[in-house]
Amino acid sequence: CSRLVVLTCSCLTAWGHYDVCKSQIYTEDGLAWDYMACQPEATDMTKYLRVTLDPPNITCGDPPEMYCALENPYMCNNECDASTEELAHPPELMFDFEGRNPTTFWQSSSWRKYPKPLQVNITLSWNKSIELTDDIVLTFESGRPEQMVLEKSLDFGRTWTPYQFYATDCLDAFTMEPKTASELTQLTLLDIICTEEYSRGYVWKNDKTVRFEIKERFALFAGPRLHNMASLYGQLDTTKKLRDFFTITDLRIKLLKPATGATMVDENNLSRYFYAISDVKVQGRCKCNLHANSCVFDKGRLGCECEHNTTGPDCSRCKKHYHGRAWSVGSYLPIPKGTANICDEVKGSASDGAAVTRTVSALSTGIPSMNGPVRKSLNFSARMLCDVPQ
Numbered sequence: 001c002s003r004l005v006v007l008t009c010s011c012l013t014a015w016g017h018y019d020v021c022k023s024q025i026y027t028e029d030g031l032a033w034d035y036m037a038c039q040p041e042a043t044d045m046t047k048y049l050r051v052t053l054d055p056p057n058i059t060c061g062d063p064p065e066m067y068c069a070l071e072n073p074y075m076c077n078n079e080c081d082a083s084t085e086e087l088a089h090p091p092e093l094m095f096d097f098e099g100r101n102p103t104t105f106w107q108s109s110s111w112r113k114y115p116k117p118l119q120v121n122i123t124l125s126w127n128k129s130i131e132l133t134d135d136i137v138l139t140f141e142s143g144r145p146e147q148m149v150l151e152k153s154l155d156f157g158r159t160w161t162p163y164q165f166y167a168t169d170c171l172d173a174f175t176m177e178p179k180t181a182s183e184l185t186q187l188t189l190l191d192i193i194c195t196e197e198y199s200r201g202y203v204w205k206n207d208k209t210v211r212f213e214i215k216e217r218f219a220l221f222a223g224p225r226l227h228n229m230a231s232l233y234g235q236l237d238t239t240k241k242l243r244d245f246f247t248i249t250d251l252r253i254k255l256l257k258p259a260t261g262a263t264m265v266d267e268n269n270l271s272r273y274f275y276a277i278s279d280v281k282v283q284g285r286c287k288c289n290l291h292a293n294s295c296v297f298d299k300g301r302l303g304c305e306c307e308h309n310t311t312g313p314d315c316s317r318c319k320k321h322y323h324g325r326a327w328s329v330g331s332y333l334p335i336p337k338g339t340a341n342i343c344d345e346v347k348g349s350a351s352d353g354a355a356v357t358r359t360v361s362a363l364s365t366g367i368p369s370m371n372g373p374v375r376k377s378l379n380f381s382a383r384m385l386c387d388v389p390q
């Protein structure tokens with residue numbers, strides 16, 4: 001490494017991660033900031049969402065109902081009563097801490113209006129663009145649905161596109177050939193597939209989860225254990241479609257048909273059929289266009305703490321007086337492979353000194369940050385940053 005790079009590396013070791021926005025370096029002109037790729041820490045995004053159900057009165061318990069087990073219509077000991085805390089199953093119970101016993105879950109009314117379909121839309125809204133970093137995992141306490149679609153929105157719920165279809169029979173339900181995420185390749189990564197992997201009949205007792213496989217898709221570029229994130233970052237840097245694929249503002253779980261245990265629907269005992277979800281996992285980070293390394297939740301809203309003289313909830317424009325050149329997304333790759341694409345000051349506006357002061361104070365505000373403790377993957381960071389042509 002050259003002298004400059006050695007300094008950057010030592011700063012990083014102290015800071016702990018490659019994703020920091022900048023570090024101080026000495027140049028011929030004195031102390032200066034060295035900018036590099038930055039993005040907020042990935043975290044549990046279910047803490048920051050708003051959930052809406054459609055139809056709104058689909059949650060069980062008003063009036064109280066008794067439910068029977070799917071596999072045994074004579075085992076009816078599941079009572080739902082919205083007016084009693086111990087017997088109520090409101091939507092919040094999909095996002096609380098799991099791991100205690102008994103489990104807590106949201107539950108729908110039963111299929112008492114059969115043959116009219118029992119369908120529920122569960123919409124999760126962040127009011128902010130976020131980037132998914134791990135699999136979306138839904139855990140069902142009822143049998144897993146026979147038909148379901150996971151959809152995403154990038155424009156706060158105005159328009160929706162499917163992420164994945166799920167069915168016991170993809171051809172019958174959606175006229176799609178069944179596929180699994182493991183069959184995807186770099187070329188078909190963005191294809192929307194229908195999978196039968198998470199819906200099959202009687203095995204539901206053993207596996208209650210339905211997944212949208214983010215990591216399997218990442219692995220197509222980063223390798224099976226995601227050891228080569230630089231390769232994925234390189235792809236993300238150059239392919240907007242790929243970046244957008246993993247970006248959402250909202251998710252919608254469309255439950256289209258409950259589990260029936262792969263038999264004919266028992267019309268005399270419709271209290272066997274319902275949806276119940278105990279847990280929803282969504283890991284991700286605020287999308288800050290690689291211009292912020294932290295994101296705060298303030299007054300019920302997520303917002304990036306923008307650097308590089310950018311502003312807006314996603315740092316998607318240049319600050320006033322900093323339109324010296326057009327705004328551009330930052331880079332996943334550190335300098336010199338990538339560039340931070342800093343918004344330049346327009347000559348003759350605020351002084352350099354004032355700009356630096358503002359940036360520093362933004363870093364040291366007392367607002368609780370979503371950045372967790374010091375990050376891991378030091379080796380990766382140092383290697384990436386030292387990888388400079390001599």
Ligand SMILES: [Ca+2]
Pocket residue numbers: 093094095096097098103104105278279
């Ligand atoms: Ca729960």
